[in-house]
Amino acid sequence: MLNVSHVTKKYGKTLACRDVSFHLDPGSVTVLLGPNGAGKSTIMKSIIGFLRYEGEILVAGLPNKSVEARRILGFVPEIPALYPNLTVYEHMEFLARAYKLKDYKDRLHELLTRFELEDKNKKFGDELSKGMQQKLNLCLGLLPEPEMLMMDEPMIGLDPHAIKELKKLIEEMRSKRRTMLISTHIIDSVDMLWDRALIMQEGEIRANVSRDELAASGKSLEELFFEVTENLTAEDMTHSGENEA
Numbered sequence: 001m002l003n004v005s006h007v008t009k010k011y012g013k014t015l016a017c018r019d020v021s022f023h024l025d026p027g028s029v030t031v032l033l034g035p036n037g038a039g040k041s042t043i044m045k046s047i048i049g050f051l052r053y054e055g056e057i058l059v060a061g062l063p064n065k066s067v068e069a070r071r072i073l074g075f076v077p078e079i080p081a082l083y084p085n086l087t088v089y090e091h092m093e094f095l096a097r098a099y100k101l102k103d104y105k106d107r108l109h110e111l112l113t114r115f116e117l118e119d120k121n122k123k124f125g126d127e128l129s130k131g132m133q134q135k136l137n138l139c140l141g142l143l144p145e146p147e148m149l150m151m152d153e154p155m156i157g158l159d160p161h162a163i164k165e166l167k168k169l170i171e172e173m174r175s176k177r178r179t180m181l182i183s184t185h186i187i188d189s190v191d192m193l194w195d196r197a198l199i200m201q202e203g204e205i206r207a208n209v210s211r212d213e214l215a216a217s218g219k220s221l222e223e224l225f226f227e228v229t230e231n232l233t234a235e236d237m238t239h240s241g242e243n244e245a
């Protein structure tokens, strides 16, 4: 569904992604883990076509910046880009028209209800709290039901109800065979959701494992994460826990 080959991105002298390659199977959920500054947002922005980079990115075999690929790809950015003078409802309508969606009204109201925004649908973008902005940001990404959806740190700023709804929506989209790439630096927030995990650090992919491969190794995702990013073994982690106690 997605093929990322040898992608390198520099911002001036900062090497944000170095020779990044991976692919996503259709209908799979992949989590992209890594500490702050690992390059997760940069690779996602490269895939969606916001940045220039070296290397090749294909979406269903199509160049990612082509019109056809853009129809397949959806993106929920980490920082919501809302219009101060459009209401919640108008944001959703605006997006539906931009994507030329048909028969979207039921889904529009369902999403606003599930994220507890329906009774706030007349509020303007600049009247929303940070959490409400984040929820509207998610509703906008989810409304078109793209074949492939990328979400950059989607759990940040959400209340427990919204996190529960988002996890349910991810499961629902998985059952409809949508492909998803979800970045996070909080490992606990994505447990249960993933088929494949990528761990990035300093602009490189340091681990790429399926759920079955990880289970066969006997490690938890957290253990693998610290082994890869801090050279810690499971034993080190147990001992550090003992020292803290």
Ligand code: ADP
Pocket (backbone or CB within 6 Å): 011, 014, 015, 016, 034, 035, 036, 037, 038, 039, 040, 041, 042, 043
């Ligand atoms: P992550 O999403 O994993 O936190 P980013 O992709 O945002 O990481 O950042 C990767 C690296 O690129 C960091 O060193 C960051 O400081 C740098 N970076 C990100 N965006 C820019 C930018 N617009 N200009 C310069 N450097 C940037």
